[in-house]
Amino acid sequence: MIYVGTSGWLYPPWRGDFYPPGLAHRRELEHLSRRVNSIEINGSFYALQRPASYRSWAEQTPPGFVFAVKGGRFITHMKRLRDAETPLANFFASGVLELGDKLGPVLWQLPPTMRFDADVLGEFLTRLPRTTVEAAQLAEQHDERLDGRAATKAVTDRPVRHALEVRHPSFRDPALAPLLREHNVALVTADTAGKWPFLTDQTADFAYARLHGDTELYVSGYDDEALDGWAERISSWTSGDRDAYVYFDNDVKVRAPFDAISLAQRLGVSPEVPS
Numbered sequence: 324m325i326y327v328g329t330s331g332w333l334y335p336p337w338r339g340d341f342y343p344p345g346l347a348h349r350r351e352l353e354h355l356s357r358r359v360n361s362i363e364i365n366g367s368f369y370a371l372q373r374p375a376s377y378r379s380w381a382e383q384t385p386p387g388f389v390f391a392v393k394g395g396r397f398i399t400h401m402k403r404l405r406d407a408e409t410p411l412a413n414f415f416a417s418g419v420l421e422l423g424d425k426l427g428p429v430l431w432q433l434p435p436t437m438r439f440d441a442d443v444l445g446e447f448l449t450r451l452p453r454t455t456v457e458a459a460q461l462a463e464q465h466d467e468r469l470d471g472r473a474a475t476k477a478v479t480d481r482p483v484r485h486a487l488e489v490r491h492p493s494f495r496d497p498a499l500a501p502l503l504r505e506h507n508v509a510l511v512t513a514d515t516a517g518k519w520p521f522l523t524d525q526t527a528d529f530a531y532a533r534l535h536g537d538t539e540l541y542v543s544g545y546d547d548e549a550l551d552g553w554a555e556r557i558s559s560w561t562s563g564d565r566d567a568y569v570y571f572d573n574d575v576k577v578r579a580p581f582d583a584i585s586l587a588q589r590l591g592v593s594p595e596v597p598s
Contacts, residue, residue: 325561326361326389326427327587329579330533330572333366341580356384359583360594361391361427363533363570367417368393368432374418374474381425385594389427391486391531391568392419400434404447409466411450416462416473420455428484428509428531428568435490435519441498448485448506456480486511486531486568490519500524516540523556530560530567534582537573544578545571545586554589 332355333348342351355362364380366372380390398410419426429451452458455477462475487503488511503510503526512523512532518540534553536543545553553569561567569586571579587593 324566325557325590325592326391326566326568327583327590327592328359328361328363328570329355329574329583330363330393330570331365331574332362334574334577336575336577337580340577352380353383355580356388357594358580359587360387360592361389361568361570363391363393363430365393367414367419368396371395371413371417371469373472374421377418377421377474381422384425388425389568390422390425391427391570392422392429394429394431396432399431399437403434403437404443407447408450409464412461412464413466413469415452415458416465416469416475418474420459420462420477421474423478424481426455426481426483428486428529430486430488430511430531432488432511433490437489438491439489439493439496439499441496441502445502445506448502448508451485451506451508452483453507454480454482458483484509484527484529486527486529488513488533489522490515492520494522495520500526503527516543525560525565528565530557530565532557532567532569533572534569535572541573542575542578544573544576545582550582550586550589553586557586557590 332352395414398407452461459475459477465473486509507527509527509529509531510522510524514534516536516538537545537549557567571583573579
């Protein structure tokens with residue numbers, strides 16, 4: 324399977340451009356989820372969300388739709404992956420499991436100042452839950468901040484995938500890919516207009532790409548030639564039964580949704596647009 328979408332959906336500049344004039348804000352997710360087959364939830368990076376929010380997002384999207392969920396910056400940027408057991412429990416207790424069968428990979432984005440440390444990263448990877456049942460068991464260990472607002476049940480036992488996006492040049496270390504393969508964690512291929520490392524090693528049974536801008540970070544769109552190139556690259560990733568998840572994060576000038584739709588069309592994974 325190939326999933327193509329955007330990183331987030333709540334962007335005021337999209338209103339009246341990608342989103343039709345007059346569309347209620349509460350219907351923006353519904354609208355976008357009929358044009359792409361996946362979206363990356365990025366609000367979870369900034370703060371713990373609530374179970375009711377995850378349930379609502381799942382209900383607003385069609386069958387077969389998938390969400391990637393961005394792990395909390397408290398874990399990646401403040402704790403810097405150390406002493407992460409309770410923060411991980413809080414993250415998974417915040418409602419992630421309420422997505423049910425629409426839960427896709429969890430993305431862990433490291434800060435640009437964080438250097439590669441095999442011991443720190445390896446210990447963090449061993450703590451990550453690999454199934455929804457494991458995630459539910461971990462969620463039960465949440466602290467008092469989530470008392471009365473935690474969701475710690477897994478409806479079914481399904482795999483939980485994880486992807487890692489790195490930004491410090493020290494992650495070009497040849498030891499990184501074998502470490503990720505050991506834990507079946509995907510190394511994110513991040514197109515950042517040359518600002519951060521562009522790494523294409525495939526380290527898991529799925530691929531994950533984030534397209535932040537072709538020539539200008541978060542701003543520039545992707546022309547036909549660039550989209551054709553990405554379609555070819557993604558097709559090669561999936562030739563061996565590997566799934567792929569691709570998200571556009573070039574939202575400043577409202578390019579992300581249009582580029583996502585164009586790439587999905589090239590890959591033959593566009594949802595049928597309601598009449």
